Amino acid sequence: MSEKDEVMLTNGQKMARAAFTAVKKVCAGGKYEDYKRFALSFPCLIHSCGLVQAATFADAKGQTKYLEGLQEVLQNVETGCSDDLVASAREADLKEYMRLSRRALEAAAWIKRCCESLDGAENGGPR
């Protein structure tokens, strides 16, 4: 699609699209159950502990696929997130960190929602 043809999307749409792609990719590649379990609880981990703690925890637990997906979703909206979310969270100044935290929560919520939606579809429910 050329630049001229590009449609304008809301940030929610951009995140939804990227999250759906990321979740589908993991779903097709195996180890989805572990990914899903982590995805369902990760947003509240950010809320309770803070972004940098939660992201470092995910990194320490080897949740690379999850962090990559989260980065992809974040990079679809203007967040100042680099290719390394953990580093971005570690080094952002206070204002940038607050903005990144808010966006990361939205992105993690979209991934959670997509996991639940995929479950619903597999069980015969609506997607």
Place this chain on the structure above:
Amino acid sequence: MGEKTFVEKSYWLHALSPIHIGAGRGLGYIDLPVVREKVTNWPYIPGSSVKGVIAAHHNVSNNSEKREGDARIAFGATGDDCSNSGSLVFTDAHILCLPVRSFYGTFAWITSPFCLERCARDVKERSAPPVILPDEFQAFTAQDTALTKEPGGKMYLEELDLASAFNENAENWAEKIAQTLFGDDEGWKKTFKARFAVVHDDIFTFLCEAGTEVTPHIKVDQETGAAADGALWYEETLPVETLLVGRVWCDKIYGAPEDETPTSGELLKQFCGSELSLQLGGKATTGKGHVRCLFKDIEKAGELHE
């Protein structure tokens, strides 16, 4: 419809246990979030919730068709041929101070310049000048703050490190709020003033989003004794010690017999007079929603308290 004298009070809510006034099923990452203002995203308590529990506190019948006397006039009633609006008008309660974990002083009662300006507007407070923060990395405190190691030292709130400074206007606000909420209780007034801090509006917004309590809940499978599959959900609550402020007024009397019409002042005095102990919102059987509710006259310029 009777007399049209406008009588107004402020009501102040002090959370003695976490409050869950839900916004229904959440579309975000929290399954049962609390209600928030659309514009600020700050949590609030709807006036309808307050009005309902105050009616219940005064033993006003849940069945509005059976309401009689002043209770019917104050809170209204529905019925096929005998309905009337309530004469008492409760606004939503806006957040005033959010308790936030602090390295020094255990926790801080934080507020922001916009919060204080809105409170001043709501309760018609004219004597306290606005608190203006120089930047977003600073917090203003009262004189004898417990939130720093030494005067002017660093303040450690949640994961934010802020520079602190004494500010006379912050001291004035701390004194006024402490007086309003704790009256002659010098111990609690001192406790409040030592933990009072004014932070930048953006920091306050961030903490309103990240500083609420979110707790996971599960359903236990009776067969296995473990968590049932898929039965994990998250609930959000306003933390204990949260302070909120709203208004209640009466400008028209509805549904009163011609010869027995109470005045606006009499209605407010009868139902919104002394301090009440209320239970607001859901999860009552797990101890949630216990609040102190205080009513204060707000028509006297320059005073928050009666």
